Amino acid sequence: MKAIVYTEYGPPDVLQLKEVEKPTPKADEVLIRIHATSVNFGDIAARNFGNISHREFFMPLPFYLIGGLQFGFSKPKNTILGNELAGEVEAVGKDVTSFKPGDQVFANSFNNMRAYAEYRCMPEDGLVGLKPANMTYEEAAVVPYGALMAMDLLRKVNIQSGAKVLINGASGGIGSAVLQLAKHYGAEVTGVCSTPRLEFVKSLGADKVIDYTKEDFTQNGETYDLIVDVLGKSSFSQSKDSLKEAGKYVMTSFKMRDFVDMLRTSFGGGKKAICAILVAKPEDLVLTKELVEAGKLKAVIDKIFPLEQTAEAHRYVEGGNKKGFIAITVGHNDKT
Numbered sequence: 406m407k408a409i410v411y412t413e414y415g416p417p418d419v420l421q422l423k424e425v426e427k428p429t430p431k432a433d434e435v436l437i438r439i440h441a442t443s444v445n446f447g448d449i450a451a452r453n454f455g456n457i458s459h460r461e462f463f464m465p466l467p468f469y470l471i472g473g474l475q476f477g478f479s480k481p482k483n484t485i486l487g488n489e490l491a492g493e494v495e496a497v498g499k500d501v502t503s504f505k506p507g508d509q510v511f512a513n514s515f516n517n518m519r520a521y522a523e524y525r526c527m528p529e530d531g532l533v534g535l536k537p538a539n540m541t542y543e544e545a546a547v548v549p550y551g552a553l554m555a556m557d558l559l560r561k562v563n564i565q566s567g568a569k570v571l572i573n574g575a576s577g578g579i580g581s582a583v584l585q586l587a588k589h590y591g592a593e594v595t596g597v598c599s600t601p602r603l604e605f606v607k608s609l610g611a612d613k614v615i616d617y618t619k620e621d622f623t624q625n626g627e628t629y630d631l632i633v634d635v636l637g638k639s640s641f642s643q644s645k646d647s648l649k650e651a652g653k654y655v656m657t658s659f660k661m662r663d664f665v666d667m668l669r670t671s672f673g674g675g676k677k678a679i680c681a682i683l684v685a686k687p688e689d690l691v692l693t694k695e696l697v698e699a700g701k702l703k704a705v706i707d708k709i710f711p712l713e714q715t716a717e718a719h720r721y722v723e724g725g726n727k728k729g730f731i732a733i734t735v736g737h738n739d740k741t
């Protein structure tokens with residue numbers, strides 16, 4: 406089968422189209438004929454992992470070390486990237502009962518990657534579910550990353566209808582899903598992003614938008630029940646005055662000092678700092694499908710690249726101009 410392979414860390418050019426062996430499903434696995442995959446933060450970070458020092462890494466040192474053990478410190482252990490996919494079940498192992506050949510599915514392989522290929526096996530009880538009926542394969546391939554994070558995060562903070570929420574990084578993969586879900590739960594949402602993406606964030610349902618290149622949300626006197634900081638561009642101490650009493654400051658990227666803030670604020674009432682680590686559950690893919698089909702969650706695609714141009718897709722994302730998601734279409738030579 407065709408796959409995009411990389412054998413060394415580096416710029417997008419390390420991604421090369423190769424012929425590799427087609428996988429065979431084990432007893433508890435499904436074999437998926439992939440129709441679409443995506444480029445998200447995880448793919449970019451894993452492609453370049455060996456060139457990122459632990460100081461530059463977006464998480465504390467222990468997470469960097471875990472990443473190194475998983476991905477490989479000097480060269481990639483797993484040579485095929487791609488952590489999201491959508492496609493059709495082609496075959497199932499003898500013990501599989503919840504899927505059958507022909508089922509249209511979407512999946513998130515998490516850091517195990519290997520979706521930049523024509524086929525991938527997934528365990529039946531992994532992050533794989535029936536694809537939303539009203540989505541194309543490309544849309545279904547980009548939706549799990551942000552949706553799973555958003556569901557887990559908003560559950561952790563027990564979001565309430567009427568809550569005032571600010572998302573610092575509302576136009577990205579995670580922020581756009583948090584925004585839509587927070588609106589679904591009845592929150593009033595302010596989205597923070599840069600000038601070119603203000604309209605995009607409004608179109609996702611934000612009640613207000615703030616351009617971080619022109620205004621510092623910590624200085625405008627507004628207060629929120631929940632602030633979600635996606636990239637760690639602010640901090641709990643900087644944003645404390647923008648939280649209501651008992652307000653929560655949730656970070657999806659954090660360093661040791663943020664952990665210290667979390668420990669310090671974890672006792673008693675008052676404002677809380679929370680470092681959120683995604684705990685993804687297969688049932689959240691079922692909920693994702695339901696929300697998409699009910700029109701509560703959408704995935705806006707900016708560009709679609711063919712598998713052969715995956716390096717170009719990575720280059721485009723790193724150029725910093727995307728407005729929405731980047732999908733990769735996986736064509737099959739034998740497609741009828």
Ligand SMILES: NC(=O)c1ccc[n+]([C@@H]2O[C@H](COP(=O)([O-])OP(=O)(O)OC[C@H]3O[C@@H](n4cnc5c(N)ncnc54)[C@H](OP(=O)(O)O)[C@@H]3O)[C@@H](O)[C@H]2O)c1
Binds near residue numbers: 657681
């Ligand atoms: N905790 C976990 O379990 C977990 C899991 C997955 C990922 N992550 C973290 O999530 C992060 C990636 O998130 P993503 O995929 O949503 O990234 P993304 O798609 O690249 O989006 C980044 C967002 O941040 C905004 N932004 C950029 N510079 C900013 C600034 N100075 N101030 C405010 N906002 C700014 C961007 O707005 P513009 O585009 O308009 O500039 C955009 O909305 C990574 O740091 C990763 O560590 C955490």
